Amino acid sequence: MPTIDKSTAAATKKTSAAAAKTTKTTKQAASKSKTSKTAKAAGKEPAAAKGTGDRIFSLDIGTRSVIGIVAEYHEDDEQLHVVATDRLEHTTRAMLDGQIHDVPQVAAVIEKVKKSLEAKTGPLKNAAVAAAGRALYTMTAEAEMDVNGLITAEQQRNLDFAGVQAAQAALAESHTVDDPTRYYCVGYSTIRYVLDDIQLKMLIGQRGKKAKAVVIATFLPRQVIDSMQSALHATNLEMRALTLEPIAAINVLIPPTMRHLNLVLVDIGAGTSDVAITKNGSVIAYGMVPLAGDEITEAISQRFLLDFNIAEDIKRRAANGEDVTFTDILGMDYALKASEIIDPVLPNIENLAGAIAKQIIELNGDAPQAVMLVGGGSLTPHLAEFVAEALGMPANRVAVRKPDRVDGITDLPEELHSPDAVTPLGILKIASLNTLHFLSVYVNDEEYSLFNFRELTISDALLNAGINMRKYNGHPGLGLMVNIGTEKKFFPGTLGTFAKILLGDEEADLDTVIHDGARITIIPGENGTTPSVRLGDLVTAGQEYTIYINGREKHIRQRVTINGKEADADQLLADGDTIESREFKSLGEALLAAGYPPTGRKIHYKLNGSDTTYSCTPEILLNDNPASISMPIHEGDHVEYIADEEPKLGDILNLSNSDTSIVIYYENAEYQIPSAGVELTVNGRKASPGTLIDDGCEITYVKSERTATTVSDALLAVNFQPPAATSRVTFTILVNGQPVDFTDPVKNGDSLEVRLTSLEAPATAAAPAMNAAMQPAEPAPAPSISSFIHTPQPAAQPITPPAAPADTQPRRRTIADFIRTD
Template sequence: MSDHEQSSSEELIFALDIGTRSVVGLIVEPCGEQFRVIDCTVREHDERSMLDGQIHDVIAVSKVIGKIKEELEIKHGPLKRVAVAAAGRSLRTKRVRMDIHLSRHAAIARDDVLTLEFSAVQEAQAQLAQELNEQDVTRYYCVGYSVVNYFLDGELIGNLIDQRGETASADVIATFLPRVVVDSLLAALNRCGLDMQALTLEPIAAINVLIPVTMRRLNIALVDIGAGTSDVALTEEGAITAYGMVPVAGDEITDALMNAFLLDFPMAEEVKRALTGSEMITFTDILGLEQTLPSEEIVKAIDKEINHLAGKIAMKILELNGKPPQAVMLIGGGSLTPKLTERVAEALGLPAARVAVRGADAIRQFVGEHPLLNGPEFVTPVGIAVAAQRHPVKYVTVTVNDSPIRIFDLRKMTVGDALIAAGLDIRRLHGRPGMAITLTVNGRMKMIPGGHGTAPVIMKNGEASGLDAPIMEGDRIVAEAGSDGEDAKAQVIDLMDKLDTLELTVNSQPLSLGPIALVNGQPHPLDAELADRSEVVIRLPRTVEEVLRESGMLSAASADAAAETVQFSVNGREYSLSSRQTVVEINGKAASLSDFVRPGDELIFREEPLELPAIRDVIPPEEWGQESMTVHFNGTPVSIALSSLSITMNGRPAEQHERVEDGAIITVKATQPAAPVFSDVFRYVDVSLEKPSTDGLTRLVMLINGEPASFHSELQAGDKLELYWE
């Protein structure tokens, strides 16, 4: 090989499209703005070493890659670097709805919306990891997300910025590339002695060559229909907004042909490929019978499966885009399925001309004419080669809070992406609002919100930055969480509206009283803190006691009354009695502390000395210990005590009627009961034993139950006593 050929081989781009069924290898030479395809080779996998775009057997796949590499190296010299793409079907899509609580008084800022969106992406990442039992959520690269809808207080809204409400929500579709896909791709290349020159995603590769930048402001859906899956990508406003995958593709049509006409897989594949170019098709079924049928008849036999494929693709486009796109481009071998474009257009409600298969003719501006590139299955391999030159994807290394983070630069990456890649919880960065408290005020529920949390401080290279700021290699990002808001506090005085005052007179002095507060039924100072879930009643004073307490008179009187007490003991038990009494009058009439008052009432309230009680009034009933019996004296029942009380106060004998002295020590003892005699009755009845002045009365008669008796005759309960002169 000459030096010239050697040097030109350094400029050649080696591109690989590793599909589920086959691997396509291209050698492409950049020629100014165009690319010239110099060579192309296709090899099918010997075994099922690929599944849905994921390399399942690295060794088997590397063997196929090695064979393609060797085949191309014979003509073009050593190949050391290769451009590859991660299959669109290996992307994982997750749809989540995320809510954030807002302050009623503050308008929603752009940063709030970005926080909401990135939090939704992070939630999707976490849910995906949970579904796949993956501990490390950062093992998924977010390669794109799109907001399906915004909501404010549960209602659909076009734009959240500058709106006000309680809850903002975003419905987001996020797409992730599992790191294992990239790792297995790198492993297969390394086994063949190849370095990754560039990595892209298959949908991005195809869009790069099919849809020029000038067209990307349009809302276009690109569908790559392979053997096992159909990959969907959407562009709008110059960016790729969403990706998706449908597990229905060309093999469904092949299976339908196998069942309809009893064909084996290779023959069914041949028939499928012939449908687009031939009117009459000849095939041999598994019984060895040869048939020749019009292609229209064959298509009619698989009409149901064509409709099914078109319907699934249309549903996925509508799910990702929220509405029909302006145009749909179909690529990949499966896009040649007859009538597929018309059926997709019908399912989306688009004119038939808006859905088209785009083949090698669509990429002539890049590759010119080439006999090897004759169908839509070559769009993606050429796109991979073009992406290697024009849109090389690299790792971007940045530091987040002094930790180095490697990010796959698969789109315009932002500070928010770096924070997600670093595993920082976007929601936790914003200070949480303080705890609210809920009160019931005069029967109505009232919520006192907590303080607002402060926004996070995000710096990029020492300067303040937003979540949507683009990042470059070597950027230093620092994210400090905002501080939490203070918990809510409330005093009764904060809850009071303007209330009337209660006007009345107390002890001839005019008085004007404001409202009082009862918390959980108890009086509560107006400036004391309220606990959560308190029941608060705010009203004017209603009773004499409330009026006196609010005027300060009752507490003073109570203190005086407490000071003026009499202390004494009875048989060792201590007693305390007030030596003063309360006098309450309303409009000249006696009243109690619990009576209601009305505006204009005249209240009298005073404390007076209270006469001390007699000893008998303070002796507890159980201390009397007296027994009694009843007899009848001259027809009147009389109760006679069988025992008497012995009372001492401060060591001296005392009578029952004596007043208690302050500090007195009183003892009460009962004597043993003794049988009463006739003369004991005279202690209980008022009778004169003097002889009446009436003439003829000479003798005093004493009878017990009709029998003669004397003063010393003993009595029994129920005896009838008589005493008279005759």
């Protein structure tokens, strides 16, 4: 069970704890029920003084009528003497099911009752009232307290109220209502006391170490109470005391000495039927049935087509056994006996009895020992019989009770000897014993009403407003965790500040006492901050060593990185950063630290519209020897860094002869045969592979389609000179050792061979001489790639036999081209 903070449990320096549990969510209720002696001993002094002639105004604002009673308390006999009483019915249905729906109309009826009584008693400034049990919530709570020595009435009272606050806290935590701040505690009853594990009826005068009280508290929607307050304020009345209607009734008819019996009291009004149950010496449960006398009135109105008020009058007369005459809405006249009115609505009466019996079983578990019916609705014919039948009880154990005699109240006039006078008499009695009046306080400019059942503190007001101070305290700032190598280092955030409480303009705390009209302001605390830590706060610069680059002395310092990126000492750290500090181990790291890009300068250009990057790879020498950037570096090393400052277009595009020609082999020599053309521009101007390129250039590169290379193209490329026609020599052309024709294709890497054969001598004898005579001229130099680049000058042509003009396009050759005519 949850423990209640002692600062809100009671106005005492003793340690107290409380626990609570929900016993019902919609129909049950709990309130105060104590003996007159107990209330006098444990309660605060009532608002009414104890001298002779001091008046108490009891007001029962019911669904059908308003009953007022004024009584004076006399100290000599410790009795309330009824001075005056009056009642007045509502002319309209201003109230439904015990809830005020038309505040001005209800206030007008209260005003008439008040003026009638004031004519007999003098001015009335406040009134004690009771609320109907519509939308009740009941919470059972326990409160404990360490006690030393003799237990006083003040200690018992504090323990009771600790239980009430525990019940209020339990309602807030139970989530049975959407907004617990919209509910008021309208009363409570102490179910039992326990002192050192021994159950007692009362703690006053006892000795022990640990006392406990089990309390049942009742809560009603704030709207019910607020509307009642509004009606009272409209008549210049303050709410002196508030209780629950069944609590009021039970204090009249079931004295504490009879509460060891399992008894049920049902207050049947016009709109609701409120239930209270006693057992084992205390009130154990409260409940409510949303059906009452108006259900029968409505049934008569519907059956005979009557105005509701006329139907109510007919119901009462028929209940008294009188014959009735009336005219319905159609103008038809009726003269009926009482039975002719009651018999048609018997099913409705039986339904009401069934609902009451069902609620009793739900609260009590089984049939009680006896049931007492009070309130105007209890006079409904046959209702008691139907309730007994529904509960399976003897008919004589369910009875309608009238307040013929009430302990503590004398001089009852005859008009109060009726079942509907039980509740106003009970209100009167409770108001004389212990006054639970309201305090109006403001929390953050919103008004709240608190029951003044003891000296209230700011803690009580915040609990009523549903404010948890922890939510107003500033939150701690987020911490900072960084990784330094293999270690983690944590820097906590600053703490938030506590919320401040102002009572008026002065600072206060939870235990500060409040009074009516108090204005409480909660100033939220400020949140803490995340610490600001810079890299230099954690690490210092690394070790320095010297190297020489291009003859210049360079001082290289150990590198410190955050998440892999080099950082300076002023950089702020973020949560989760990884800090690493290590010396330069490679040539590339040393060059980068010294300001030389290890992989060379980057040139950004556009090639055919696409962004591209080219690295001007430098030539690097370490101690006069070629080196790679992954090689280790040492103190005093000499580095030569030769940058490629002027890249050429051919280097950038990586153009080669293989892009525009094929290679063949002829007589152990390599020949290139043009097979495609290339067109280059830089920034819109014609360019060649030797054109220098700068950062940001726009380059276009267009290569013509590769043409098929034939055997005749290959013969021309190798400057083959065929024998003269008179030489009596024939020849065979072979590609890769296979005979071919002039129009057959030649591929990259093919081997070309020409075999000559004499027509006069055997091939084996004549071939050497003929070969010697027919040796081709020295092969012409293979054309380079530049000869195939379109430039403003006349285009270079593929190599052709000497007889071919240089400025004509090559054409396909036939055998006739190779026949000498000389």
